[in-house]
Amino acid sequence: MAMTTIAVLGAGKIGEALLSGLLSAGRRPEDLLFTERYAQRAAELTERYGVRAVDTATAATDADVLVVAVKPQDIEVLLDTLATAVTPGTLVVSLAAGLPTALYERRLPAGTPVVRVMPNTPMLVGEAMSAISAGTHAGPEHLAVVEDLLSAVGKVVRVPERQQDAVTALSGSGPAYFFFLVEAMIDAGILLGLPRDVATQLIIQSAVGAAVMLRDSGEHPVALREAVTSPGGTTIAAVRELENHRVRAALLSAIEAAALRSAELGRAHD
Ligand SMILES: NC(=O)C1=CN([C@@H]2O[C@H](COP(=O)(O)OP(=O)(O)OC[C@H]3O[C@@H](n4cnc5c(N)ncnc54)[C@H](O)[C@@H]3O)[C@@H](O)[C@H]2O)C=CC1
Numbered sequence: 038m039a040m041t042t043i044a045v046l047g048a049g050k051i052g053e054a055l056l057s058g059l060l061s062a063g064r065r066p067e068d069l070l071f072t073e074r075y076a077q078r079a080a081e082l083t084e085r086y087g088v089r090a091v092d093t094a095t096a097a098t099d100a101d102v103l104v105v106a107v108k109p110q111d112i113e114v115l116l117d118t119l120a121t122a123v124t125p126g127t128l129v130v131s132l133a134a135g136l137p138t139a140l141y142e143r144r145l146p147a148g149t150p151v152v153r154v155m156p157n158t159p160m161l162v163g164e165a166m167s168a169i170s171a172g173t174h175a176g177p178e179h180l181a182v183v184e185d186l187l188s189a190v191g192k193v194v195r196v197p198e199r200q201q202d203a204v205t206a207l208s209g210s211g212p213a214y215f216f217f218l219v220e221a222m223i224d225a226g227i228l229l230g231l232p233r234d235v236a237t238q239l240i241i242q243s244a245v246g247a248a249v250m251l252r253d254s255g256e257h258p259v260a261l262r263e264a265v266t267s268p269g270g271t272t273i274a275a276v277r278e279l280e281n282h283r284v285r286a287a288l289l290s291a292i293e294a295a296a297l298r299s300a301e302l303g304r305a306h307d
Pocket residue numbers: 046047048049050051052072073074075078093106107108109111114115132133134135155156157158209210
């Protein structure tokens with residue numbers, strides 16, 4: 038499938054991250070379109086990125102790929118317009134948490150290829166983790182188009198659609214858990230009397246260093262943690278407190294709750 042024009046429908050946080058990431062990866066502004074219900078936000082984005090804002094019907098007519106980036110709660114209104122505006126053969130890519138490809142297939146013209154994606158916000162810096170799943174009418178050629186699109190802004194894996202709620206809970210929401218942890222660790226620095234800017238610098242560089250080691254060393258996370266944990270030392274004193282406060286159990290419960298919420302968002306449109 039030759040891909041020329043991509044339209045992002047809903048240019049909020051993740052829609053902007055995609056536009057920005059695609060431009061950074063070398064895509065031309067004239068090959069991108071977006072829709073945004075708030076006119077002021079649309080004007081700001083056009084000013085920032087040089088990409089044209091259009092209405093949904095125009096996007097559906099002019100684009101080869103429609104990327105849905107509205108909140109799950111806003112999907113019905115959008116589908117009402119898309120149902121009559123989408124032209125046969127247009128590839129629809131959904132980034133919305135929880136929404137199954139079957140929902141789109143029920144509402145869009147028969148045979149419309151739909152690919153469900155769960156990306157995350159590090160897309161803004163070219164480090165997204167995206168998982169993609171084909172709907173009933175999406176073939177390998179459609180998955181290849183989406184893979185090509187998203188590999189410009191990060192890494193891509195293919196998963197069966199039944200795993201997307203788990204993916205959403207892990208990598209879709211995942212950056213928020215790391216930000217939460219970093220925020221708490223900076224506060225610990227404040228508790229110990231460090232200036233906030235020093236604590237922030239110490240923790241952010243430690244997070245970056247740890248992330249690069251996780252990605253590049255080939256070592257298991259346990260081995261990396263053990264290498265920091267000296268016998269009778271400081272780290273094991275901290276690890277005991279983490280275990281006492283059941284941080285591992287809290288993470289298991291938290292991520293399970295996110296997956297359950299993803300499934301619930303999908304069921305709201307049954
Ligand atoms: N923020 C995140 O980390 C991630 C979000 N997602 C998914 O991406 C989608 C968007 O999330 P965010 O960007 O965080 O939300 P957001 O609220 O920042 O962005 C949604 C945008 O869509 C616009 N919008 C809503 N209905 C519209 C319509 N009919 N036509 C044109 N524009 C419309 C809104 O004005 C808003 O700017 C959600 O479905 C979410 O589940 C997926 C992965 C990560």
